[in-house]
Amino acid sequence: MNTLDNLKLPTRQMEPITVENLLINFTTEFHRIWDNAGSKSKPGSFWRPTPAPDLLPGYFPLGDLVVSGRDSVNEKRVVAVVREGDPQNAGTGKGQALSRPDDYQRVWSDTGSRANGDCSVWRPIPPEGYVALGLVCSNDNSKPSFNAVRCVRADLVVASSASALIWSDLGSGAKHDFSTWSIKPPTAPAGEIYFAPGTFIGANGYSRPMASNTAYALRMPIPLQVETPPTAPVLSGQDASAALTPSRVTQVVRLPWFAVSDPEMTSLAQLQASPFYHLERADRYLLLGQGQNSTDTHQAFKWKANRTQSYEMLRKFTRNTGIDIGSQWSSAMSASRSAITCSARLGDSFCNTESAPYEWVNSAESEVIALVARKRFAAVYLMQSDYRLLRADGSVVEGHLSYTDMDSLHLSDYPIEPEPAKEAQTEPEKQTPPEPDNEPEKQPVPAPRTELQAPAESPVITDTAP
Known part of the structure; x- marks a missing residue:
């Protein structure tokens, strides 16, 4: 069995999953945004997916990655990234598959946590007809870049729920309680796959969030x-x-x-x-x-x-x-x-x-x-x-x-x-008296033939x- 822990992706562009005009691919490259070194909470860190421009040109994250621990996740984790595809593949009147967020709403900051660096977590506010699939982090209290994430057209996703606890600031002393959760897709119907792209959702507290309007998964038909x-x-x-x-x-x-x-x-x-x-x-x-x-x-x-x-x-x-x-x-x-x-x-x-x-x-x-x-x-x-x-x-x-x-x-x-084939029966030809000389000569009419089929x-x- 192959038990390699570190694995580099191939040096060629990977074939994407195509769902209408949405292209989905995967990356194992990340940039560390923040970790909680110095805090008394359990080790945790936030990472920004950074798809290589030579392998995945034009691809964007759907949200950041959070892990329990502070070790590097490069070439050890994998998340989905997305790109706009051929507009002709979209359904009539559906528009682009992706959109920048209109704005951000702050969900949490680590103020009071005594971590060595500052951190804030933000929820993208999508335009009408689109949804955000994950939260985005910043290493200060300012909003992330609008190019840090993409929102997805609503018909390309499915509402999901919170799954397992990933990390929380419990014990950190931060002013506001905060926990992060993985996403669980709902049961897929026949012929389809629902999948969480690797992003996370957050809760102001330590209980599992129950609202289904903040968690989403991608959907795709099985070709x-x-x-x-x-x-x-x-x-x-x-x-x-x-x-x-x-x-x-x-x-x-x-x-x-x-x-x-x-x-x-x-x-x-x-x-x-x-x-x-x-x-x-x-x-x-x-x-x-x-x-x-x-x-x-x-x-x-x-x-x-x-x-x-x-x-x-x-x-x-x-x-x-x-x-x-x-x-x-x-x-x-x-x-x-x-x-x-x-x-x-x-x-x-x-x-x-x-x-x-x-x-x-x-x-x-x-x-x-x-x-x-x-x-x-x-x-x-x-x-x-x-x-x-x-x-x-x-x-x-x-x-x-x-x-x-x-x-x-x-x-x-x-x-x-x-x-056995049955022979067709015909009646003997009848003799007719000769026509008078002054009548035109008539052509003889052939006798009818009947073909009998074997009974079915x-x-x-x-x-x-x-």
Whole structure:
């Protein structure tokens, strides 16, 4: 396992997360604003994200970072930074994704704390239609620069809540009590990720703030690529296996590094080596059973169908990857490494959970019954989906999933003996007396022909029973 504590980001520009006209990226570079050295409160420090202009040109912080302790956080922590994207990607009439704050409101100052340096904490006041995602600090009592932070358009965020206490001035002797808290995103719906960018919220006191109008998280859809599904088997003879087609990758979701727990890498190593992961779903038809009805009446055939999914397989995959199939999952990374926390959920269609999410833990054998028409050879197939998680370099993260879709039963049949063709019957041509010589000669009219089709067979019926 890679246990590197210090890790430099690559010397190339990183690919951003794009949400309409908002670009989201990440930095591990910070500037120390203030620490509480000299104070009797527990060690704490405030840091300003400083994205490198050569790697992340035009990116701004969403707020400052607060940590418990005074050690340098450079190349040890990671937070999100943002940039204005292509305006054509915004919805009609939505406007720019980002805006400078209109003003600042002071939340706290360390007056009376006896710290070696001065500090004040400010809440950005956003323009109408925008929200502030974090607080901003100053090493004196003056307002921060208006370029120290950007506010985000309200439809690109989601209201969140306070999570864990990060640091407080308890015991410092400061004139006003103050505590800082991490942000917890709400439960994400299917197909979306909500994530806190690494900023913090503050409270005038030591109790957890309850108001949800001061905490926000970013939101993003989980990109889904859909390909053509495999063709359903069609019998052309009495070889049921010959009708099977190869497995095909039919759906792929793209997950950011902070939504995945990789057993081979730390979270910072993921950001460098695999900022995005691909979770692939490959579908294939499997032969369930085949039968030949040589009789002159319909005949029922029964087969046992085994499911590949199981509770044990599902839990092992979640332990290895942090990803939960069919329900919401949270960030698995330690807060000591990243202030980014998320709530994510895959789409129901991708997970085969549209109709029966409990089927992922149903490993019970089923009985399939097919009613085969007379003089027919029939085969029953069903779909199996195989999932695997790939890093950016194409290597596979340990663990996989398989799912047998019992709603995908497909039957194909083939005639054992073709129906004998019936010859068309025609009436003998009638003799007519010759026309008089003074009448014009008429052309003979051909006799009508009738083609008879073989009677249609009754439809084949399939059913399952546990």
